[in-house]
Amino acid sequence: MSAPDDTGTLLVCADTVHTMTDGSVGPTAVLVEGGRIAALGSREELTRRVGADAEVVDLGPGCVTPGLVDAHIHPIHGLELARGADLSAVTSLEELRAALAEESARTPEGWVLGYRLDPRVVAGRNPAAGDIDPVVPDRPALVRLFDAHSAVVNTVALERCGITGREVFGSTARVDVGPDGRPTGFLIEWEAMALALDAVPPPPLEARVDGLLALLGAMADSGLTAGQVLDYTPGMIEVLEAAEAREDLPIRLLLSPWIQAGDAEGRVEEVIALQGRRGRRWHVDGVKLMIDGTIDNGSAWLERPDVNGESTRPLWLDPAEYTHVLHRLSGLGIRTTTHAIGDAGVRHVAESIATAPNPAGVTHRVEHIETAPDDTLALFGAHGIAASMQPTHCTLYCSADGSDNWSQRLGDDRVDRAWRLRSLRDLGVPVATGSDWPVAPFEPLRIMADAQLRREAGRPDQPPIVPAEALTARQALEGYTSDRADSFDDRELGRIRVGAPADLSLFAADLLATPPDDLPSVEVVATVVGGRVRVVSR
Structure with a gap:
């Protein structure tokens, strides 16, 4: 964590202060000096202690929590992903073409871009160049699917980028080809997508800085005080340094750069x-x-193939190489967090962590865990493995009736093992939660609500998805505070205690007493980072 900000005296008062240090609610005031928490106590006691020059924020019947931390975001890389038309509301090929035609008219030069496309816009196959060509015939076009691990390009892009379908990668990424051996336009995983993405001009540095500061400001206004960035793209440090040359970042960022299958030596x-x-x-x-x-x-690693005969292999051509890299990092005292979605992938990662040299006793974490059996989850509890999961990936992209793409791909009992947050918590496993923005919206109150409901908040007409895996209100808050901290050996953030950095989230109502359907509408009053108050803009 970066050094605390050099600030004066701040007193934050509220009827409810959730310290997350135990199961109780005690103090009604938090005293901050020099960017760190100096004392906890009652309003009356700490008000008498501060001088006339102290900044005082009293929420009345409101609520103070440790600063909320999203365990999985992509704020710099994600701004590159989320360029062009937002296609999240598109449900048919006709709507897709209309949205891309509108985007093409709006941006008359260069690439036509879109993101968050649901593959179900076409039935029984992957999206293809022919789906885009009728409305973007003369310019390159690229559309990312909502999983961020696949994209579709049009014929002009295939030709301009020299994509043949015969490419060989250092991972199991692939260019989809048709019966004639020609590329269909569907690109699966990062190495394949890079064939086209590397040809898309990046925004200028100043535009990237503008976008980052605006995004982090919106995240702060939603109640976040920090986020863990799980990627590393060219120019990322340059963007961060340019942003901090202009102003303080609205939230803290913890960067865990990635090492991917197929990366150069x-x-x-x-x-x-x-x-x-x-x-x-x-x-x-x-x-x-x-x-x-x-x-x-179809690029997950499942113990049995999906209904299309896919998702049978890891991204690493030799999974032992993944284990070797993890063991090397662990031996150096470097904690890891691994994207693992399919049951075979989750098992291999858990077994690799269980056998890793760990002289520094660091905690290793597994991301996503979309389906896993009981014996794999038991490895987490037995070997001190933490989890990080995204409740709205379940509630926004799946449905209880199995009509969604994820469920139809699995097609069997693995659907009943979807996003097992409660099972992991019951095993004593720290479960950090977050959004994976831009894959899903970042608003934490919405995510905490969905974690309790196992459906979309405000949609009581929706049946819950595997309701036994619902979290309690406190567990949902822990996912953004104490469990998030425990999942990554963070001894600074996640709890309100004397000596900790003064990172706080301030709300107009008690999050633990608010019905989950009403939670997204609770007013975020302000955030505090290093003792500096940021009042939420309206």
């Missing part, structure tokens, strides 16, 4: 060398790995 050394690099409100700690892709595009 020397990448591991580069990422090791990045550890500890920092700015005022950002720092590098840990590494992200990826064992598989997604169920939605």
Whole structure:
């Protein structure tokens, strides 16, 4: 964590202060001096203690929590992902073409871009170049699917980028080809998508800085005080340094750069060398790995194939290489967090962690865990493995009737093992929660609500998805505070206690007493980062 801000005296009062240090609610005031928590007590006691020059924020019947931390975001890389038309509301090929025609008219030069497309816009196959060509015939076009692990390009893009379908990758990424051996336009996983993405001009540095500060400001206004960035793209440090040259980041960023299957030799050394690099409100700690892709595009690693005969292999051509990299990092005292979605992938990662040398006793974490059996979950509890999961990936992209793409791909009892947050918590496993923005919206109150409901908040007409896996209100809050901290050995954030950095989230109502359907509408009053108050803009 970066050094605390040099601030004066701040007193924050509320009828409810959830310290997350135990199961009780005690103090009604938090005293901050020099950017750190100096004392906890009653309003009356601490009001008498401060001088006339102290800044006082009294929420009345409101609520104070430790600063909420999203365990999985992509704020810099995600701004590149989320370019062009937002296609999240598109449900048919006709709507897709209309949205891309509108985007093409809005941006008359260069690439036509879109993101968050549901693959179900076409039935029985993957999206293809022919779906885009009628409305974008003369310019390159690229559309990312909502899983962020696949994309579709049009024929002009295939030709301009020289994509043939005969490419060989260092991972199990692939270019989809038709019966004639020609590329269909569907690109699966990062190495394949890079064939086209590398040809898309990036925004100028100033535009990237503008976008980052605006996004982090919106995240702060939603109640977040920090986020863990699980990627590393060219120019990322340059963007962060340029942003901090302009102003303080609205939230803290913990960067865990990735090492991917197929990375060039020397990448591991580069990422090791990045550890500890920092700015005022950002720092590098840990590494992200990826064992598989997604169920939605057939690139996950399942113990049995999906209904299309896909999702049978890890991204690493030799999964032992993944284990070797994780063991090397662990031996150096570097914590890891691994993307693992399919049951075979989750099992391999858990077994790799269980056998890793760990002289520093660091906690290793597994991301996503979309389907896993009981014996795999037991490995988490037995070996001190933490989890990080995204409740709205379940509630926004799946349905209880099995009509969604994820469920139809699995097609069997694995659907009943969807996003087992409660099962992991019952085993004593720390479960951090978050959004994976831009894959899903970042608003934490919405995510905490869905974690309790196992459906979309405000939609009582929706039946819950595997309701036995619902979290309690306190567990949902712990996912953004104490469990998030425990999932990554963070001894600074996640709890309100004397000596900790003064990172707080301030609300107009008690989050634990609010019905989950009403939780997204609770007013976020302000956030505090390092003792500095940011009043939420309206």
